[in-house]
Amino acid sequence: MKNYTYAVLIGLGLLTAGPVLHAQQLRKAKPGVTTTGGQDREYWSNLLYKIASPVILNLANGTLKQNMPVEVPPGQKTDFFKKVTYLEAVGRTMAGVAPWLALPDDETKEGLLRKKLRTALLKGIANAVDPANPDYLNFRTESQPIVDAAYMAQAFLRAPKALWEPLDAVTKARIAEEFKTLRTRTGAYNNWLLFAGINEAFLMTIGEQPDPARLEFAKRKIQEWYQGDGWYSDGPSLSIDYYNSYVIHPMLVDFFKVLSVKKRIKEEMYETAVKRMVRYSEFSERIIGPDGTYPPMGRSVTYRTAAFQALGQVALMEKLPSEISPAQVRSGLTAVMRRMFDQCDNFDKAGWLVLGFCGSQPGIADGYTSTGSLYMATLGFLPLGLPADNVFWTMPAAEWTAKKAWTGQPFKKDYHVEY
Structure with a gap:
């Protein structure tokens, strides 16, 4: 109870972010003990709060730039990163927490945390586009803001009633103006086209x-880069990494949803994008090892649980294939989170994420990575947007594919698909 009391006190505003968040220890499951869906949800929500609250609460207080460390890869200087890392942290965190914050208020312990974050984030968004605020964020120089504005946009699309509609008219006008200034720059010839499009x-x-x-360039090129069997190349050539989950599938589906509603594309094109993401999600579920580990392959492995954004979005949309139960996805992702965050020291003393995959490993960070980049990890928590009484949370725990396979149980064979 003591551990949860910290979370509730923070949620009520009686404690602040910072060292207290580091002291808030997540409840660890005992080896061999099967948890319920309610226990899993409590763990997920506490963990997401632990990750996101330093960013959101500091932004609301106008202290993000003051308090957030700027850790960079060895040999890199912090000067450039200070121009972009704060918007990285904000945009990426927003995209990850948006479905959860979109749930209606309630008086549960989780509900208090959720309401606290949503209220603070609305205040923080206003600060982020107020030129007079210490935390006024940079949309206007460098190319990187194209990326992180896109995650902010994705958050507004995922939770318009919670995160966009409550904003005052001045803040909305300022956001629109900041987004339009992004048109003065361009970026890489790969997944960046989706950022500009969304x-x-x-x-x-x-x-x-x-x-x-x-709009048109993003739509056409991403379609052209589809390689089959649920995989897009990231630009003209295929790279084996997690960018299909970090960016391509989730952002393309959200992008096409808007274009479909606005009659800019046929609904069939959106439905095909969803089917391809569903297919890719089958691979995502299969890479979760029996012990909750997964391969640290490709670029940007410091994004940690963002590797499972596509799987989480398919679960959130309630479009999992019939052979994959919501319970096995929940159980598999819980195992990943417990392996990643219970057994790896991924936070500094003040509760900020550190460069690395499992703990502090700055040497594996890519040259474009800094502290703000790491908040992609929140994207692995999208199923928290499903209410607590959804079957995702109420079904008994179930073993995921790799666990079945490695314990001699029957499991579904996998075959190439044509769409």
Whole structure:
């Protein structure tokens, strides 16, 4: 109870972010003990709060730039990263917490934490676009803000009633203006096209005139880069990493949803994108090892649980294949989180994420990675947007595919698909 008391006191505003969050220890499951869906949800929500609250509460207080460390890869200087890392932390955190914060208020312990974060985030968003605020974020220089504005846009698309509609008119106008300034720059010829596209799609949803070239270029090129069997290449050539989950599938589906609603594409194109993400999610579920580990392969492995964003989004949309039960996805992802966050020291003394995969491993960070980048990890928590009485949380625990396979149980064979 003592551990949860910390969380509730923070949720009620009686304690602040910082060292207290580090002291808040997550309840660890005993080896061999099967947890219920309710216990899993409590663990997920406490962990997401632990990760996200330093970013959100500091932004609300105007102290994000003051308190957030800027850790960079060995040999890199912090000067450039200080121009972009804060928007990275905010945009990525917003995209991860949005479905959870979209749930209605309730008086549960989780509900108090959720309401606290949502209220603080709304205040923080206003600070982020207020030129007079210490935490005014940089949308206007460098190319990197194209990326992290896109995650902010994705958050607004995922939770418009919770995160967009309550904002005051001045803040909304400022956000629109900041997004339009992104058009002065371009980025890489790969998944970055989606960032530019979804920024324009968001502007379209709030009544602004989008740039049709950015919409069309993103739509056409990502489609051209589809390789089959649920995999897109990231640009003209295929790279084996987690970018299909970090960016491509979830953002393409959200992008196409807007274009479909606005009659810019046929609904069949959106449905095909969803089917491809569902297929990719089958691979994601299969890479979860019996012990909750997964391969640290490819670029950006410091994004940790973001490797499972696509699987989580399919679960959130309640479109899991019939052969994959919600319970086995919940159980598998819980095993990943417990392996990643119970057995690896991923936070510094003040509760900020550190560069690494399992603990502090700055040497594996890519040259574009800094502290703010790491908040991609929140994207692995999308199923928290399903209410507590959803079957995802109420079904008894179930073994996932690799666990079945490695214990001699029957499991579904896997075959190539054509769409």
